[in-house]
Every structure is written in C-alpha cells, then in structure tokens.
Amino acid sequence: MASHKDDLEKAKDGISISNDVSVHSTHEAGMNDDVARVVDHKAERIISRKFDMRLLPVLAVMYLFNALDKGNLGNAQTDGLSTDLKFKDGQYNLLLSIFYVPYVVFAPPIAMLGKKYNPARVLPILMFSFGSFTLLAASAHNFSGLFALRWFLGMSESAFFPLVIYYLTTFYRRGELARRLAIFYAASNIANAFSGLLSFGVFQIESTHLEGWRYLFLIEGACTVSFAVFAYWYLPHSANEAKFLNDEERALAFHRIQVDSSSVVNEEFRLKEALEVLKMPATYAFLCIEICLGVPLQAVALFLPQIIQRLGYDKIKTNLYTVAPNVSGAVMLLILAFCSDFTRLRSPFIMLGLLFTFTGFIIYAAINDVQNQLKLAYYACFMMTWGTSAPSVLLSTWYNNNVAHEGQRVLLTSVGVPLANVMGLVSSNIFREKDKPKYMPALITTAAFGAVGTLLAGLLGLYMWFDNKRRDRKAGVKIDARDIPTKRLRDGPKVPEFRWFL
Template structure:
C-alpha cells in the first residue's frame, strides 16, 4: 500500500520527546515491514512549503551570494594583480609567485575541519561573518606588503580564514532546504564565484586605468576589495538567522513547518549536538573515498581556471587591460551554465550525469586550447576558454550537493564537507606548480595535466553513479518492491547505507 494515502491534521509541528502530541500524518502500513510510525518524508501543504522556500530564498541567498563573491575576490585576485606586474614590484624571483599561490592551500586544508566543527558548535550564522571579516582584513593588509616574505605570511592567514567558509555555507543551507531543493540554491550561491571572477576582471580593468606615481594600481585593487569585504561582514553578522526554527522573520507556524521539513527530508536529527567520534564514522563508508577522489580530480581544473585564466587568455596577445576584460564573458557564461545544470539536476533528481557533463566540458576545452594554433584561430581559442569555465563550476556545486544529499547525519555531513571541499582546493598546489613561466605562453604541459584530471573525474563520477543505481535496485529486490524514498522519514536513516531502507540520491 502506498504511503501517499495520507490523512492530515491541522498541525504541522514536529513531534518532540515528552510532548502529548499526535503525528500529523496517519499512514497505512505497506505490505513489507518498514517502520512507518514516523512522519513521512514530505508534507501535504505544498503551497505553504513553496512560500516558505521563497522567504528563505529572498532572505538568505542574496547575502550568502555576496559573501561568497567577496570570498572569491579575495582568494583569486592575484591573477589580476600579476597582469599589473605586482610580482615584479615586490621583487619576486624564479618561481616565488607559484609559491605564493601554493602556500594558501596548506592552512586551507589543515584548518578547515576544526574551524568547520567550531562552526557547527557555535552556529554558521555567527562563524561565517567572523571568517569573512578576517579574510577581508588580510586582503586589506596586502597593501602593506613590500616583499615576498610579507605577502607569503598574509596568504597563509588568508588561507586559514577562508578554509571552512564554503563547507559551512553548504551545511548552513542544508538546515533550511530539502535535499531536492538544494542544488539550485547552492548554484545560485556558487554562481557568485563566477560573477566574482568576472567582476574582478572588470574592477581590475577600471583600477588599472588609474595612474598614481605614489601607489601601485594593484595595491588600490587589494584595498578596495578588502575594505568592501570587511564592511559587508559586519552587516552579515547581524543579518543572518541562526537556523530555520529560530528565524525572527518567520511566524510560529512557519517555524514549525521549517523544522518539520528538515527533520523529514534532510537531517536525521535537526540541530543535533556535534559528536566527533560519531561524525568520523563517515570514513567507514567506501563511497566516501569515491567522493573524495572526485573532489581531487575536480580541484585541478577548478583551480587552474580560477588562478590562471588571465594568463591563459594572455596567449591571445591582448594588452594587460584588455586581457582582464576578456576574462569577464567566460566567467559570466560559466555562471549561467552552472545554473542551467543545477536547476536541471534538481528537476530530474540526478547529480552524477551532470557532474560527468561538467568534467567533459573542461576536458574538451583544455584539449582544444592545447591542440590548435591559437594565433591562427583566435575565436576558437577564446571559445575554448568558455568551455573551461562551463565545466569547472557545475561539478563543484553538484558534487558537494551529491554527498550532502546522501548523508542524513548532520555531524557526518559537516565532517565530510569540511574534508572534501578543502581537498579539492588543495589541488591548487598542483595547479599552481604546473603553470611554469618556462612553458608560457602556451602552458601545454599544464593544460594536458588539467585535461587528464578532468577525464579521470568524469570516469569515477560515472562509475559511482552506476554503482548507486545498481545498489538501489539490489535493495529494492531484497525488499520485494520498489521503495519510494518519500515513504521513509530521514529520522530512520541516521546510519546511511547500513539501514535497509536507505536509498541513494542519484
């Protein structure tokens, strides 16, 4: 018997221990023995749900998107500054510019898990603005750097401050949205990264027109970006709601509905206390290592494009100012492609195929740019940079969404994200050390290496998606029928694949 035969009561409030409370949904038990004493993984009033999501969208997404825009600006502005010869102004020698890029990723990986765990304990709504204030301050202080050592120290602390930012934003959004609603919201947030790269090019285009004999133009760029970040961090600290159940802009009925939605289709226990030992159990699951392998393969194309797109486009032999301007269109279309793939992914409730498609875009773009004679095919070469941008953003968003969709346990979810996202970013160590000055302006070895990582990521993502399809069919066969995941409340799925009723979100 289907769990869609539902009788509703007038209350949508969640059941709590000790309350004299009746479940608002009475479900006829299916023929197989599944515990249906708990609430089903959906609510009946879809109109109220849509209205609630719109309120979350309007309240959260613009602010989070702007926060991530500043995050991406402060992390990736060295590429623009280098086109204004900041490395020569600071007296860099040999491969010291590559070292400056690389040192960022060491604290980025080391400090992401502990800071993310602190974010879980004290609340991302408070920790995120504090991190933002810190990395904005590091960007402002870059104006005071006068040598290699000073800039390296600032990049170290910048990496520390930015380490847990993206993992905490992902976790924060999972406390407001259902699994099937997450990808497109995360994509809107993450599109700010592409917009930031485009805006950074436009900002650099404008700033580098300033000719002041007393201050280098790249210092003005750092000062503007850093000061805007710090000011917005103060605003965000007082603006972001702690969680859905405590949001001041919701009435009591909306708070109850928000709590129920997450309890039913996101977290096994809403706002659970962080338990490190229990959270580390995520590393007992074999699929965890497949996800981490894909993150590693994703990291090289992602960081290669983020860090070196101005240098790649410089091969087209435009002026310094025009080179920064020409980074805008690929990044803007990358944001558009990200939104298309994410919305389609939510609509089809599939992650794996769109991750594979994203990797394929990057692979093709890198191969085209490596294989052609750029001087004779400028338009084709420039189109290849569009493919590079199309294929880097979408897999990052969808991969993070994919494993968050498959981890009902909040502690394990933040632990996985705090390891997976920095792991992708630490692959910037590879990216920053394959674009050697000696291989400029063609960078053939770097482009070939990046393409190889993209191809490997596509293969692993495809195989993992196939495994999930087969495993879901195996579980249905053992059950004796096809199980609709909406029949099973997330509260039952705390232990993930170890639970017979668990089904992979493909």
C-alpha cells in the first residue's frame, strides 16, 4: 500500500515541472513518460492551432455533406416526393426506417477496417460512396429503387462519425476534444440549416424536365463526390506523420497522445482486446444514454420541417423557417462544448442539453391553438435543436475520455453512435400521418426519452464522482483524471490509478 501511495505521489510531483523548458525531443522539455501534462504550453498551443486549421474545416465540410445526404429526404418530402413516386400509406416512414438497419449492422466492422487501414483514407472512400448513392437517388422512379438506395446509403454512412471521433482522438488531448468535436459536429446543424436554404432555392427552379427534389439530390450528391476526392489526398495519416509539422512538433504531438489520449498510439487492432470494453458496467450506462438521446436527436433531424409545417406555412417558407432553429442549435452546441472543456466536466452539460430538448417538446405539445401562440411554438422549435446536438457530442467525448485503449474506443464508438442513430426507427414510426399536424404521441414519447436520458446521465456522473472519491481514500492521496498518463490506463478501471473523467 505504501509503495502504491508513493507511486501516486511521484506521478503528481512530476506535473510541476517548469513551463520555461523548451521542447526539443521526447526526453527533453520535461516530457517524462510519467508526466501527463506536457510542460511547454506555447508549443502545445502552436500544434493545436495547426491541427485546428488543417483538420477541422475539412472534416466539418465532410460531415456537412454526410448530414445533408442523410437528411435530405425530409426536404424532398415537402416537395411532393411521395406523390411523384406514388407511395402507398406508410412507405415514406419505411424509407426513413430502412436506412438505420445497415447503419447499425455495418458500423462496427467498417469502423474496425477504418482503424486497420487508417481513417484518413477510409473516411473519404465512405464519403465518395454515400455521395454516389445520393446522386443515384435522383434517378429513382419508384419506391423499390429508392428503398434499395437508402439501404446502401445507410451502409456507407454507418462508420463515418465513429471514425471521425476516433481520428480526432489521435490528434487531441482528452480535455481538448469536446470543443473540437463540437466545431466539427456543428456542421450537422449548419447542414440542416443549409439544407433548408438550398431546398428553398432549388424548389423554385421551374423545369418541365425534373422535379425539384431530383435537382436537390443531384446537387448535393455531386458536391459530396467532388469533395471526397480532395479529402482523400489532403488528410494526414496521423499526428506524428503530419507533413505540416516539423520534427520537434511531431515528437511533441506523439507524446501528447501517448500521455493524454491513448495507452498505445496507433496500436494494431485486436478484436479480443477490443471486446474487453463490454465487460465494463459503465459501457452499458453510456449505451442506454445513447438510446435516450437518439430519439429526440433523430426526431429533430428527420421531422423538423414537418413540425414547423404545423405553423401554417407553405413548402417554401417551411424549409426556410428550419434555418434559424438549426443555426441556434449549432451555437448552443459550441457554448456547451467550450464550457465542458473549460470545466473538464461532461455529465452536467449532457443533462442540460437533454433538459432543453425535453422542455421544447413539452412546450410544443402543450400548445393547442398554434396561430394564437405562434411565437411560443416557434421558440419551442429552437429549444428542440438546443438539446440534441450538444449531448451527442459530449456523450461521445465522455466515453472516449474514459477509454484509453484505442481498439476499445473504436468499438464502443462504433456501437454507441449508430445506436443513437438507429433510434430513428422509433422517431420515424411515431410521427404518423394520422397524427398530423400536431403529432401529439410523437411529442410526448420524444420528451419522455429526453427526461430518462437526463436522469441516467446524472446518475452515471454521480457514480463516477463517488468512485473517484473511494479510489482516493483507498490510495490515501487525491488524484485527478488528468494526472495519470493514459499509457498506464490500458486496463481501464481495473488499474488502481484510474480516475473517471466526469
């Protein structure tokens, strides 16, 4: 016991090395293997800024197209997709639902292949694939054709977001991750807003040759395919192979990840080791929160145009009025994520976001006469978007912060993220045609999932806090999660030094 306590004290003592030391190699500049906080903060800021400028804009644009290609069906529906293709009752909902079957089934195996063959190459290939299927959707002439294309679209998009999260964990420290993921994920909200603007413009095209929704698929698909080609040659393989860094910066970049992200950087994927994450009870708590988050997340992503349509606008204005709520959702996402990184806390901000969503759906459900309370109804739409994007980003960040093994991170993310998205099966089937225009059963169901998610996030955060206190008492010294290098946390909570990232 005494020796263990001494080890912990040494780990903490190692943190206080002077900030004046300059970085020249992995052994100079105080970059001790047992120190979890790199001491040359100026050098770190320079590297982080370079990663921000080189990676985030490209990844954000990639995810913008990912979200556009996934969510454009709702915009196409407002332009008469079902009528033009002569859908029977329930077939539109089936189109929404079928996307999520391959999305969940293929996410883990494709993510594992992405880990093996490098996300920097696999991500653009996936992007090229889902862009191609969006292009082909413009040629669909019946339900069966569009149904098949939605299946392959779900397959090609399945591992995209999990692989981006894993890719970013190989460049950024745990405490830097949330705000970077937020900037990247904000592209989803911007995509929804841009989709509304694009639809607003496209649907005004007067053509006797093609319907407006076909132009929408053509434009979005062509842009996606073009950008995928550029991204394939642009993205760096890893932090220590980035050509825009010099030798000293690459050494520091590698060390940062070794001590505060991964137990072994660029470790070869082994399925047996990755499956060990399923033995951790907290894994199932994370997955349950993903399920609860998924219903409001997908309800807003898929049905916001239909929700706003209740306000009494025509198809053009309906798409236009989706822009402001989605932009405000992106702003709220950035605010909560930056606050989360600043305080190094995840669970309170996940709870706050889910509470926003719960409140928005309850307010909207409580309104009987929309025309007399038009401003309040539209404000509720804003609250719906505030509470969907931020919890999604922070939850993914939360469990990635608590898993140091790269293979386990990939596996957990490739299960958790699609699990949230597969709840689109619930969302797409509770918003029924017969419940138009209010969709009361859907609103209440969505609010209930938000409330349960808030409760689960709070309980898991409390458990982690109490467990950290228990571990401190047992060790006889107070240790923060950031004090222990992640290379010593390969076995997770089994290690006495392990502390939860709250």
